[in-house]
Amino acid sequence: MIQCGWWRGAVIYQIYPRSFYDSNNDGIGDLPGVYAQLDYIANLGVDAVWLSPFFKSPMKDYGYDISNYRQVDPVFGDVEDVKKIVTKAHSLGLKVLMDMVLCHTSDQHTWFKQSRSSKCNDKADWYIWVDPNDDGTPPNNWLSIFGGSAWEWDSHREQYYLHHFLSSQPSLNFHNSAVRQQMLDETEFWLRMGIDGFRFDAINFCFHDSLLTNNPAKSKNKRRGRGFSTDNPYAYQYHYYDNTRPENIAFIEDLRELLNQYPGAISLGEIAAEDSIETMAEYTHSNTRLHLAYNFELLTDECHASYLHQVINQVNQKITGGWPCWAIGNHDVVRVRNRWGGGKGSLAQAKLYHTLLLSLKGSACLYQGDELALPQADIEYVDLCDPYGIRFWPRFKGRDGCRTPMPWNEQLNCGFSQAKPWLPVAKGHSALAVSHQLQDDDSMLNFCKHLLSWRKNSEVMRLGEMKNLQVEGELLSFTRFDEQVCILCIFNLSDKPVDYKLAKNYALVEQNCFALGLYLQKGQQIKLSPYSALLVEIASPAE
Template sequence: MTATKGDPWWRGAVIYQVYPRSFRDTGGDGIGDLPGITEKLEHIASLGVDALWISPFFLSPMKDFGYDVADYRQVDPMFGSNEDFDDLLARAHDLGLKVMVDMVLCHTSDQHPFFAESRSSRDNDKADWYVWRDAKPDGNPPNNWLSVFGGPAWSWNHTRKQYYLHNFLSSQPALNWNNEEVVEAMLGECRFWLDKGVDGLRLDAIPALVVDPELRDNPPLEDGDSIDVGGAPGSPFRMQNHKYDRDLPHILPLLERLRALTDDYGDRFLLGEVGDVDSIPVSAKYSHGEDRLHSCYTFQLLNALPTAPNLRKLIDRYANEMNGGWPTLAFGNHDVERTVTRWAAHDHLTGDTAAVARLVLAVLVSIRGSVILYQGEELGLTEVDLPFEAIVDPYGLAFWPDYKGRDGSRTPMPWTSEGEALGFSESTPWLPVGPDHAALSVAAQDGTQGTTLHFAKALFAWRQERHAMRCGSLDCAPGPETVLAFSRENDSETVLCVFNLSNAPAEWTAPEGWVPEEDAPQTGVVEGQLPPYGIAFFRRV
């Protein structure tokens, strides 16, 4: 699908996120691969989405499942070959799909040749390509910075007799973007994939791109600090205001360098992931004007309490604080609990997970912005509650049982309703499938009215034909406590979107001058009431 004439393709687009380890295995080793994605591109295209974003598939020791890159230009053999990626890209383009790749620019794997050389001595050609510092006189790390995964953000290297910085795992050393040679090298890694013809780059953890050269200590997080801090529940990372290791002022010229590179290739899309900061105004800053990122997405909606007042407050924040920037929205991804499970855990939404799944989709694609749809959300997949012996995520292993990690949202995509792996693989999959996922498989839902998949396809097709829904303005409307209502408008059309974020009926009558949008998939309003989990769209007459 393409955007309305005059809009860049990504503005108002629905972008389908593929987590390659868990999408489709054609190699028989229980791990998804690039040929598997190519095999299932027709499913993605049939949804009516605009693009797919593929999480990292580069050569990696997989300590963080691909977010620790050892070679940015080489497909890891477990996922296939560079030729397999070329085939995927060509087939996606044939189907009218744009393709985005995930660039991890803040750090590499400790197995990357850059780091191997950097750690070999203090005077080699790449000695300053990573953030190295001497110990304090008492042997402690240079400052109080903490890793997202727990513990100090510094590890000792006995060869250099220095500490190196890692914002995440100790096997993910932080690149020194204050070094111009590093900047040029990493721009070159981006250029490699742009030369291949990819349509966009998703930039991982972008506020961590540069750190304070003076290495000043972070202050403690105080009550009232407006910061969307990451880290697992109970992690000491959440006790700091990350003033000096996130969102430094000199990141902006670097974003401009990235944008200038991308602009050389024409209609490409730069999307930044923003976390560990006050993410909405930081997103506005990173995407302000015509020379920085095109858009950012935050963890605000990923972590949002699913109530009408809370979502209305977030929508108002996007409207008031984005400063003209274009947001990208997501309720789910590979880093958080499945949205259906997260929402249905609240008393006011518990009871009907299929209805919650449809509500999630309808709200997500109605808010102003581009949209990220995580694989399986079109099926209404639920979180898988894995036992400790099945956990492989280092996050979950470190913080179990208070936090079970990210594996529960990364389990294999169910294509059929039979077999151990539900059509994902001919072998035992790297993570077990969900016990209730057979009934939610693509085969079980496709072509069947009333299913989440059928609803998703109808919803996306209807939205695709409504420019107001893709790119129009948004104005919140009044409603009862459980009802989220807003209008989307452009020069030629206006749509009123109404959602009952509750498992009980809500009183609602359309204002004068509005009639039901008959082509839209919805529950509608019955005798002045929105039913539980109700969805209704109206047009102005």
């Protein structure tokens, strides 16, 4: 039996509370709603929940702009609701992770209000303030992800302040030791309450280059990646100086040291860097930094076998001193059924993508609604809430399409709320409601429960190593193995049947098998149906 922390091989279910379940019928999901549906999550067979931010916030970026780290925003409930969730989750065998945003606050936070009030106060250096150039322009060429300059003029201090996202999300100055200690204290507040760990938002954005060096320009053929394209000027630069700075490592090690004081508490970092896989490897190296990290390499629209082979191979080669985590969906990207399905995506494709996700070496994140194979919602401009989408409409429609209410049943608003939801319920989601899928043996929901159960009962699939990663056309294959068992994993990512030739010295052990779609074996030749997968134990005939 392999001994390790609970997080190795764990499946983490991400909850976006605003859209999960509305307990008080005000149109917005809340923490009592999460509490009410914890049994549903436990019955899926996942190991933990990750709660997107529920802190006190003006909601300019829907909770990722925090105005008080120790208070729950009234729209979600209160601190007692958090305690109830933790207690019930633990009784169900679930861990609870919180989404912690360390690199910036809301401009409504008392720290920022004090900082902007003058150049001489206790918080004056808690944010990144810089004098303008002689011509009044910003100090350098850094850009905001949400559009325009990363510098915002403040008439109180007659200086610019840095913001990587909205101008209402000023960046904290992590070069200030008092700031670093304060953010450790904010983190520990929730650890003392029994939280099992944190998903750290944009964790590589904490530090900036203190010399304010200009970012170099990208050539035209390089203006893609990290989830960006030419519709956003952020893609025109290499972001070497405004994030992912070497000073961040020491702070991450301080975070780990804090977490080590609370047995079982873990860290999951979101990484969006110029070389995200290299940064993941650096941030998870040894047992002194993050426990887990995931990147955006599988959150793009590329899913052909050669690309997946490239990403998986790089992760396997580079992350040798840590443990990877994988995600193919979250609250920031188009739903995977559409993103990888060529705009529409079939149920068979959705099942295939999640079979692949849960077969890779590492832990995995599963975004709410993906277990139902929800397609991306088409939101009209008049209904948009996401400031990111409003800024870049219509080329980029923002993130609202993956944040629409969870469909629980076929009643009013799919059972999410009796009131008008904060985002419209998506057309077509009613037919994919939980209540409907539970009654359908072939549904995505029941498929996911079966797959998660098979994975949980297979130590080699949760904790084993990976080798023999191969690609041929749209067929991807690899093996997962430990000292006792070897599982062959084959994925047909095409809409046509494909053949796989089994090595001569191996035979299938079909008693230990998980199959998606149809396969036919003739001797050492295996034919797989379109959009299918085969996970099967292999053994030498001599054995």
